[in-house]
Amino acid sequence: MLALRGRCPSCGEGRLFAGFLRPVHACAQCGQRWDVHQADDFPSYIVILLLGHILVPLMIEVNAALSIPLGWQAAIWPVLAVILAALLIQPVKGAVIAFQWTRRMHGFA
Numbered sequence: 001m002l003a004l005r006g007r008c009p010s011c012g013e014g015r016l017f018a019g020f021l022r023p024v025h026a027c028a029q030c031g032q033r034w035d036v037h038q039a040d041d042f043p044s045y046i047v048i049l050l051l052g053h054i055l056v057p058l059m060i061e062v063n064a065a066l067s068i069p070l071g072w073q074a075a076i077w078p079v080l081a082v083i084l085a086a087l088l089i090q091p092v093k094g095a096v097i098a099f100q101w102t103r104r105m106h107g108f109a
Contacts, residue, residue: 003098004091008032010101016094023097036107037100043093047085050092055081 008014014027016034023034059077062068068076101108 003094006090006094008034009094009098016097017090021090021093032101034097037097038106039093039096039100043089043096046092046096047088050088051081051084054084 002012003009003016006016008016008027008030010027010032011030014024014029014032016023016027018024023037025035026033055077059073063073100106
């Protein structure tokens with residue numbers, strides 16, 4: 001849960017990210033190294049999966065309930081997808097890093 005909020009999963013006090021998606025070298029509070037993770041593209045795959053499960057049913061329901069012109073939909077749904085992806089990617093990457101850390105995977109030996 002802490003990693004979803006960008007906090008150090010080890011101590012819960014320090015920051016996990018130095019930038020938007022760049023983890024800190026090590027936690028300032030407990031010293032746990034976070035630059036050894038290998039999350040690679042997995043957070044992006046999870047975000048794509050989540051967006052599909054959020055947006056497709058939403059699009060179906062909106063189209064069934066409202067009569068929005070196709071031109072508006074062509075503008076609304078991609079913008080909404082980009083906004084949701086930007087909001088989800090950092091918490092998902094934090095969760096992947098925390099999962100790898102708890103299982104001592106990929107550099108956290």
